[in-house]
Amino acid sequence: NLFVIGATAIEDKLQEGVPEAIANFQEAGIRVWMLTGDKQETAVNIGYSSCLIKQDMSLLLCTEKQSAEDTRQTLVQIIDRLSGLKAAKKEAVLVIDGMSLLYALESDTSELFLDVAIPCQSVICCRVTPIQKTCVVNLFKSSKRLQRCVTLAVGDGANDVGMIQAAHVGVGISGHEGLQAACASDYSIAEFRFLQKLLFVHGVWSYIRLSKVILYSFYKNICLYLIELWFATQNGFSGQVLFERWTISLYNVIFTLLPPLVFGIIDRPVTEKALMANPKLYKTSQNAEHYNTKVFWVWILDAVMHSLIAFWLVFLAIPNGVVKSDGVSVGQWFVGVTVYTVIVFIVSFKAGLITETWTWLSHLAIWGSIVMWLVFLLIYCHVWWVFLVLEFEFSYISSCRTWYHLQAFTGHRS
Numbered sequence: 001n002l003f004v005i006g007a008t009a010i011e012d013k014l015q016e017g018v019p020e021a022i023a024n025f026q027e028a029g030i031r032v033w034m035l036t037g038d039k040q041e042t043a044v045n046i047g048y049s050s051c052l053i054k055q056d057m058s059l060l061l062c063t064e065k066q067s068a069e070d071t072r073q074t075l076v077q078i079i080d081r082l083s084g085l086k087a088a089k090k091e092a093v094l095v096i097d098g099m100s101l102l103y104a105l106e107s108d109t110s111e112l113f114l115d116v117a118i119p120c121q122s123v124i125c126c127r128v129t130p131i132q133k134t135c136v137v138n139l140f141k142s143s144k145r146l147q148r149c150v151t152l153a154v155g156d157g158a159n160d161v162g163m164i165q166a167a168h169v170g171v172g173i174s175g176h177e178g179l180q181a182a183c184a185s186d187y188s189i190a191e192f193r194f195l196q197k198l199l200f201v202h203g204v205w206s207y208i209r210l211s212k213v214i215l216y217s218f219y220k221n222i223c224l225y226l227i228e229l230w231f232a233t234q235n236g237f238s239g240q241v242l243f244e245r246w247t248i249s250l251y252n253v254i255f256t257l258l259p260p261l262v263f264g265i266i267d268r269p270v271t272e273k274a275l276m277a278n279p280k281l282y283k284t285s286q287n288a289e290h291y292n293t294k295v296f297w298v299w300i301l302d303a304v305m306h307s308l309i310a311f312w313l314v315f316l317a318i319p320n321g322v323v324k325s326d327g328v329s330v331g332q333w334f335v336g337v338t339v340y341t342v343i344v345f346i347v348s349f350k351a352g353l354i355t356e357t358w359t360w361l362s363h364l365a366i367w368g369s370i371v372m373w374l375v376f377l378l379i380y381c382h383v384w385w386v387f388l389v390l391e392f393e394f395s396y397i398s399s400c401r402t403w404y405h406l407q408a409f410t411g412h413r414s
């Protein structure tokens with residue numbers, strides 16, 4: 001004789017923009033897996049509503065297996081089905097539950113599981129525990145055939161913390177499930193749809209910027225220091241340097257510091273609007289088009305060629321140095337300063353060529369580097385003796401003999 005007075009319920013629905021985000025991820029070539037603790041029917045329905053499963057896709061089920069042998073046989077049968085689907089150019093989605101996944105993750109079955117999972121457009125793991133989520137991520141990270149792949153785990157609850165920490169990149173969603181996932185992640189977002197901007201915009205920008213900074217750092221140093229090798233062929237490999245020591249010390253500290261710093265922070269090769277509207281642009285970072293072995297050696301050869309041109313152009317133009325009005329020759333230092341000036345101009349212009357977003361900071365960094373060298377050269381030519389005195393005093397103060405004599409003197413006074 002019970003009477004229902006009232007009822008409460010919790011609505012578990014997708015966030016805004018989830019289907020569109022997953023569709024864009026798949027268009028960009030990103031494989032999306034869903035690891036959930038929901039039962040199979042609920043997980044499949046979520047897959048359809050989130051565009052993870054499309055109506056024309058085939059569902060491959062590996063569920064309710066009671067032994068490792070049953071799981072292995074089912075996976076072999078699915079591989080045979082995948083061959084037929086591939087011939088018919090149809091996509092498939094693998095659905096596996098927690099019990100079957102327990103056997104699939106064993107050492108003698110894991111490779112077979114990957115043979116099934118990798119060709120599938122997506123994989124849905126239902127009724128899985130938090131430790132199984134972590135094991136799935138670790139399986140991908142430890143697989144030799146997937147060494148170049150990067151795993152990204154997204155979760156919003158405490159049961160996703162292990163998975164987030166196991167992945168190469170962990171993203172936590174701060175919401176109604178608490179802040180455990182957000183606190184344990186590398187990046188935190190408010191909603192799943194914001195992951196698009198994190199990957200398509202900031203991911204692409206960061207990849208291109210870092211590629212430019214690394215390649216440019218190698219380039220500018222090879223341009224300068226390789227000239228010492230070309231100069232060694234003219235001085236009999238005597239060890240005589242071409243550049244003055246202070247100019248060498250300040251090359252990376254002042255004269256070529258600003259350009260990589262500026263385009264490594266604010267350069268935007270593609271606009272945010274274009275990246276969000278065209279997810280396929282993300283494939284340039286997936287395919288490592290801006291930083292790979294070929295691109296690296298092209299930059300190295302470019303640096304070698306520029307150093308050759310800078311040195312021999314100056315050296316052949318003034319083979320005997322410059323004679324002043326009093327008949328004194330300025331020697332190799334004049335040649336060194338001239339070559340150094342040419343190098344500063346070359347690497348600054350190179351920075352301008354690879355800069356794709358020109359702002360006042362870009363102009364300040366590139367043209368300011370040249371101006372700083374010219375101003376330093378003008379001042380240094382008149383007060384060079386001050387640097388020698390400072391260098392002598394520093395070397396004298398820091399020498400062991402000085403401190404030994406000082407200690408002996410104070411000991412004698414005492």
